[in-house]
Amino acid sequence: MYAERIEKLQNHFKSNNKFKEYIGHSAKVHSVGWSCDGKRLASGSFDKSVSIYTLDRERLNKETTFKGHGGSVDQLCWHQTHSDLLSTASGDKSVRIWDTRMQKCVATINTKGENINITWAPNGDTIAVGNKEDLVTFIDARTHKIKSEEQYNFEVNEISWNNTSDLFFLTNGQGCIHILSYPDLELQHVLKAHPGTCICIEFDPTGKYFATGSADALVSLWDINELACQRVFTRMDWPVRTISFSHDGQLLASASEDLIIDIAFVETGDKIADISVDAATFTVAWHPSRYFLAYACDDKDTYDRKRDAGSLKVWGFQSD
Structure with missing residues (x-):
């Protein structure tokens, strides 16, 4: 049933396996993400800045750099239907919202701690941000006011809404996924997903599955309605830091x-393909309508090995 599709995808990447590299920062890139229309790619870096690139058929062009954060930009996420709006979480105890059309910061929301992860509800109403002290802050995306704060007594890693924005998911240090109703944040389920820390979580665009990556080097795939594990991906040897589903939900990238x-x-x-890299990979993100994968590694400068390269790469271009 799937053999034909698998072969077709494998063949596609045999002839579309070229990557292009872009130097956008002076320190390592922590997070990359595409706008919902796929026209822009953003990267957030340890150098406190956010770079915006535009995709023009087969190449990326640097459009602008957003400065303003006083600390490392650890994670970013775009609005899922408004292609100009981007939110960033930083170690400077703030969340910023940027408008790429106006090319400026339109809101700064001060929070209690050093922020490490951020997610924007698919309906656009709310932004949630988690900090190093396991406090999750919910921000009204229209008024830019804090709606509520939830303190957890376990290590909160990544946070995400489901595609309908009525359930909120947390991955934790005990290998569990906590599922809460939203907006009332009542605990619905605790899934024991992994023997090791659950690091990242991602929902597939079709609404059928979500996946989690863990410190045990495994990625588990879950049926969203049954909350049952469908399969486990086992090709990694190290803790899985970052995962991303392709636009059609057919492919899952893990790094x-x-x-x-x-x-x-x-x-x-x-296995459909793999991409060789020279260092640990912090972030991967599939394009919202094409088989392009953006990613950033802990690469060092070619000439000065003590310096970070500050680069990001996009893979999936046609091979010559």
């Missing part, structure tokens, strides 16, 4: 300190 990024076929776990 870690392994020197490859794994591209798996979601329905069977078969």
Whole structure:
């Protein structure tokens, strides 16, 4: 049933496996993400800045750099239907919202701690940000006011809403996924997902699955309605830091300190392709309508090995 599709995808990437590299920062890139229309790619860095690139058919062009954060930009996420709006979480105890059309920061929301992760509800109403002290702050995306704060007594790693914005998910240090109703934040389920810390979580665009990456080097795929684990992806040897579903929900990219990024076929776990990298990978993100994968590694400068390269790469361009 899937053999034909798997072969077709494998063949696609045999002839579309070129990457292009862009130097946008003076220190390592922590987070990359595409705007919902796929026209822009953003990167957030340890150098406190956010770079915006525009995608023009087969190349990226640097459009602008946003400065203003006083600390490392650890994670960013775009509004899921408004292609100009981007939010960033920083170690400077603030969240910023940027408008790429006006090319400026339109809101700064001060929070209690050093922020490490951020997610924007798919309906656009709320931004949630988590800090190093496991406090999650919910921000009204229209008024830019804090709606509520929730303190957890366990290590909160990544946070995310489901695609309908009525359930809120947290991954934690005990290998569990906590599922809360939203907006009332009542605990609905605790899934024991992994023996090791649950690091990242991602929802597939079709609304069928979510996946989590763990310190045990595994990625688990869950049926969102049954809350049952469908399969486990086992090709990594190191803690899985970052995962991303392709626009059609067929592919799942996973990355870690392994020197490859794994591209798996979601329905069977078969390997479709892999991307060789030179260092640990912090962030991966599929384009919202094409088979382009943006990613950033802990690369060092070619000439000065003590310096970070500050680069990001996009893979999936046609090979010559």
